[in-house]
Amino acid sequence: MFTNFDGFGSVPGIEVGRSFVNRRALANAKVHRPLQAGICGTALLGAESIVVSGGYEDDEDDGDVIVYTGQGGRDPDTGRQVRDQTLTLGNAALVTSQATGAPVRVVRAVRHGSKRSAQPSYRYDGLFHVEDSWSDVGRSGFRIWRYRLVQRDYAKKETSGQSLIEPIGRTKPTRTEATFQRVIRSTKVAEFVKQTHDFTCQVCGARLRTPTGAYAEAAHIRGLGQPHSGPDVAGNVLCLCPNHHTLFDFGTLTIADDLTITDHAAGTAIGRLREAPDHQIDRAHLAYHREHYSEGWKHSTDGASSDDIDAEN
Amino acid sequence: MFTNFDGFGSVPGIEVGRSFVNRRALANAKVHRPLQAGICGTALLGAESIVVSGGYEDDEDDGDVIVYTGQGGRDPDTGRQVRDQTLTLGNAALVTSQATGAPVRVVRAVRHGSKRSAQPSYRYDGLFHVEDSWSDVGRSGFRIWRYRLVQRDYAKKETSGQSLIEPIGRTKPTRTEATFQRVIRSTKVAEFVKQTHDFTCQVCGARLRTPTGAYAEAAHIRGLGQPHSGPDVAGNVLCLCPNHHTLFDFGTLTIADDLTITDHAAGTAIGRLREAPDHQIDRAHLAYHREHYSEGWKHSTDGASSDDIDAEN
Numbered sequence: 186m187f188t189n190f191d192g193f194g195s196v197p198g199i200e201v202g203r204s205f206v207n208r209r210a211l212a213n214a215k216v217h218r219p220l221q222a223g224i225c226g227t228a229l230l231g232a233e234s235i236v237v238s239g240g241y242e243d244d245e246d247d248g249d250v251i252v253y254t255g256q257g258g259r260d261p262d263t264g265r266q267v268r269d270q271t272l273t274l275g276n277a278a279l280v281t282s283q284a285t286g287a288p289v290r291v292v293r294a295v296r297h298g299s300k301r302s303a304q305p306s307y308r309y310d311g312l313f314h315v316e317d318s319w320s321d322v323g324r325s326g327f328r329i330w331r332y333r334l335v336q337r338d339y340a341k342k343e344t345s346g347q348s349l350i351e352p353i354g355r356t357k358p359t360r361t362e363a364t365f366q367r368v369i370r371s372t373k374v375a376e377f378v379k380q381t382h383d384f385t386c387q388v389c390g391a392r393l394r395t396p397t398g399a400y401a402e403a404a405h406i407r408g409l410g411q412p413h414s415g416p417d418v419a420g421n422v423l424c425l426c427p428n429h430h431t432l433f434d435f436g437t438l439t440i441a442d443d444l445t446i447t448d449h450a451a452g453t454a455i456g457r458l459r460e461a462p463d464h465q466i467d468r469a470h471l472a473y474h475r476e477h478y479s480e481g482w483k484h485s486t487d488g489a490s491s492d493d494i495d496a497e498n
Numbered sequence: 499m500f501t502n503f504d505g506f507g508s509v510p511g512i513e514v515g516r517s518f519v520n521r522r523a524l525a526n527a528k529v530h531r532p533l534q535a536g537i538c539g540t541a542l543l544g545a546e547s548i549v550v551s552g553g554y555e556d557d558e559d560d561g562d563v564i565v566y567t568g569q570g571g572r573d574p575d576t577g578r579q580v581r582d583q584t585l586t587l588g589n590a591a592l593v594t595s596q597a598t599g600a601p602v603r604v605v606r607a608v609r610h611g612s613k614r615s616a617q618p619s620y621r622y623d624g625l626f627h628v629e630d631s632w633s634d635v636g637r638s639g640f641r642i643w644r645y646r647l648v649q650r651d652y653a654k655k656e657t658s659g660q661s662l663i664e665p666i667g668r669t670k671p672t673r674t675e676a677t678f679q680r681v682i683r684s685t686k687v688a689e690f691v692k693q694t695h696d697f698t699c700q701v702c703g704a705r706l707r708t709p710t711g712a713y714a715e716a717a718h719i720r721g722l723g724q725p726h727s728g729p730d731v732a733g734n735v736l737c738l739c740p741n742h743h744t745l746f747d748f749g750t751l752t753i754a755d756d757l758t759i760t761d762h763a764a765g766t767a768i769g770r771l772r773e774a775p776d777h778q779i780d781r782a783h784l785a786y787h788r789e790h791y792s793e794g795w796k797h798s799t800d801g802a803s804s805d806d807i808d809a810e811n
Contacts, residue, residue, distance in 0.1 A: 191686075228710050272709055280710040286684045367715075367740070369680045371599045373504075393741060394763035395748040396585055396794025397541050397593040402680075427680070427740030428706060435708040450707035481709025 192218075192233045193287050194312065194364075201311040204295070211236075211307050217292050224256055224275025231282035232275060232315075234290035235334075236307065245412060248336075251291065251313065252412055254323070255279070255330030266325035272481045276330045280318045280481065284435070286364045288312035289334060311336060314365055317408060317434075320480035328480070333410055337365055367431070375403030378422040378464060386426035387459045388438065388446055393426060402430045406470040413473070420467035423458075436478030442468045449482035505546045506600050507625065514624040517608070524549075524620050530605050536569055537588025544595035545588060545628075547603035548647075549620065558725060561649075564604065564626065565725055567636070568592070568643030579638035585794045589643045593631045593794065597748070599678050601625035602647060624649060627678055630721060632749075633793035641793065646723060650678060680744070688716030691735040691777060699739035700772045701751065701759055706739060715743045719783040726786070733780035736771075749791030755781045762795035 196215050205211045208220050217234040218225050226232030237244065237251060245252040255276035258268045270276060282289055291313045294305035313334040323329040384399035385392045393400040404423045407415030415421050425433060432438045437450050444458040444466070458466070509528050518524045521533050530547040531538050539545030550557065550564060558565040568589035571581045583589060595602055604626045607618035626647040636642040697712035698705045706713040717736045720728030728734050738746060745751045750763050757771040757779070771779070 277710040280708065284708055284711060284713045285689060286682065287689075364684045365681060367680060367682045368678060369599065370678055376598060376600075391741065393744055394750055395593065395597055396750070396762075397590040398597060400597045400744055400748070427744050428704065431706055431713055431740050435713070437707055437709070449709075 193231075194290075196290070196309075199309055201309060203309045205292075205307045205309070207304070208236075208307065211292060216290060216309050217307075222256060222275060224278060226275060226278030226282070228273070228277035228281055230278075231285050231287050232278040232289050234292060235275075235279075236292045236294060238294045238305070239296070246293075247411070250336075250411065251334045253279075253332045253334055255332070258327055258329070266323055266327045266329065269328040270320075270330050272320075272330060279315050279330075279332045280435075283315040283318050283332075286314060286367065288314060288337070288364055291334065291336075313337070316368065317410065319413075319436075319477040321477060331412075369402055369430075370405075370409070371403050372409075372417050374417050374419055375405075375422050378403055378419050379424050381419075381461045381464050382424035382459070385424065385459070386429055387423050388425060388429040388433075388456075390459060391426040391428075401425065402427055404430045404433050406466070407473045413477075415470060415473075418467075420465055421470045423466070433474075434478075436474075436481055439475045439479045440471050441475075442471060449479055506544070507603075509603070509622075512622055514622060516622045518605075518620045518622070520617070521549075521620065524605060529603060529622050530620075535588060537591060539588060539591030539595070541586070541590035541594055543591075544598050544600050545591040545602050547605060548588075548592075549605045549607060551607045551618070552609065559606075560724070563649075563724065564647045566592075566645045566647055568645070571640055571642070579636055579640045579642065582641040583633075583643050585633075585643060592628050592643075592645045593748075596628040596631050596645075599627060599680065601627060601650070604647065604649075626650070629681065630723065630747075632726075632790040634790060644725075682715055682743075683718075683722070684716050685722075685730050687730050687732055688718075688735050691716055691732050692737050694732075694774045694777050695737035695772070698737065698772070699742055700736050701738060701742040701746075701769075703772065704739040704741075714738065715740055717743045717746050719779070720786045726790075728783060728786075731780075733778055734783045736779070746787075747791075749787075749794055752788045752792045753784050754788075755784060762792055 199214055199216055205214065205216065211217045212220055217236055223236045223238065224232055225234045235253060237246060237253060239246070244254050255270050256274065257270045257276065258266055260267045272280065289312065291310045292307050293310050295308050296303055296305045313336050315332050316335050317333040318330065320328055320330050379401045382401070383392070384401035386401065401424050404425045405415055406421050406423060407413050409415055409417055423433070429438065437448065439447050439449065440458055441447065444460070445454050446456055446458055448455045512527060512529055518527065518529070524530045525533055530549055536549045536551065537545055538547045548566060550559060550566060552559070557567050568583050569587065570583040570589065571579055573580045585593065602625065604623045605620050606623050608621050609616055609618045626649050628645050629648050630646040631643065633641055633643050692714045695714070696705070697714035699714065714737050717738045718728055719734050719736060720726050722728055722730055736746070742751065750761065752760050752762065753771055754760065757773070758767050759769055759771055761768045
């Protein structure tokens, strides 16, 4: 049967929960195509799928929220981190997935018996989205890339084995075909900060008007979700326009302790953060953001070497 | 027990599915406070709750997606639409809810027996978010305001009867406390349009850079969801920066057939939409957007009269 499967999203005929005896079976089913790499994808198009092996010391798996560690820098024999990971190959692909909102297939390794050395089987666990990406220094002492992937409820409703879909789009799209991106969360504290700044962007001074008022977004400097565990207090929130919120979340903008704003894409300072009398920004959170979100701008995505691909993750 | 209930979100102690014998009981429980109006809220803060009576000829209820009709303009005796609705009071409150992302409690009237005249009971059906708002000409021939409300999956997990929460925020916020806004959907066609424009905003020429590429959003001119039923084809999609996507969705920007862009907040034209050779925009969809999204800018939110509140909806 001809289908529109192009590598992203559900694989026709493969339901959530399907098990595979080994990586070869996973690859044959097109659920996760590489036999060794933990991430399948490119910086240009994003990541199709990942394998959560459970073997990585810095991974965290909460069922519908996964904190996943990037690939590279591990000793192939011992599996230990022996050098910094770079924002290349699969690691760059997962950042692209965050930008496009395209769904990522998640496969979990399931180990049988108590021995860590036992060969795992693999279970397809549905579609996730990359909500956040940052760099960190792992338990090894080397720099790693990390991603928060969240399972979308619509993914559970998604049906596989769809019939022919015209390649130029659909006149009657169904909800399950859409991808999602940029789920903006707000809280009562965030609403307070936006009102304090009268919905004016602290970076550029823009104030977006709607017919019934103004629109701004609250950017948590240190994220609320695991593993950042930032507090939901005004000192951890900025009032930003959607554009500068996006750039702040991707680390294109960082803010120094003196509130100077640096645009890393331009390589220059672009001014100073606007302040409000009742809104004191916690410098510790600005430092956390600089440390974890600007790393991608320090390294070129060129010059990746093939030994950056390792067995799993 | 002291709680942080301030009118928005779950009412402590009231679980989803709870029934109430009449509007008085609903009001006493603070689930929906007004005894007659279908919308509880203000243009400043947004809507706390709505009652879906099922009695409005233009309402549509698909369970987790509701297309709700605004209030006002109905004859109190016959319930028929006898004049245009305006973007005031509860109607303005629901637009504000779209901008803030705050959850709206949804109550459904449940009618017993076959008689339409039978007194209904009321059931609290959980938290929804306003994803879209527009105006339309109803079956009556008069202008009405309409809203698409979508039930969020997190709302189902939300617990009530929470204990004391410090008013300045929380150091360990839980996921269930966050509100959501601006869920941006994308599709394969949308990805094509973004790539065709090299992620450059068709309104302002901005191109937001991330460490692994550029970021833009695909704006469907005529929405994919019910009841717009816009097609997912390139001619119905614009490549916009997040700021201009927001302004387009709220009708602050409209685009004429000659691609002149009007900023209704400024009251002036602000230039012409940027084109790409392979991307022909369907003028019928631009006309649909102008007709349904710019109406809010034609009427002041001042001067609302009290007879704009009617019994239900």
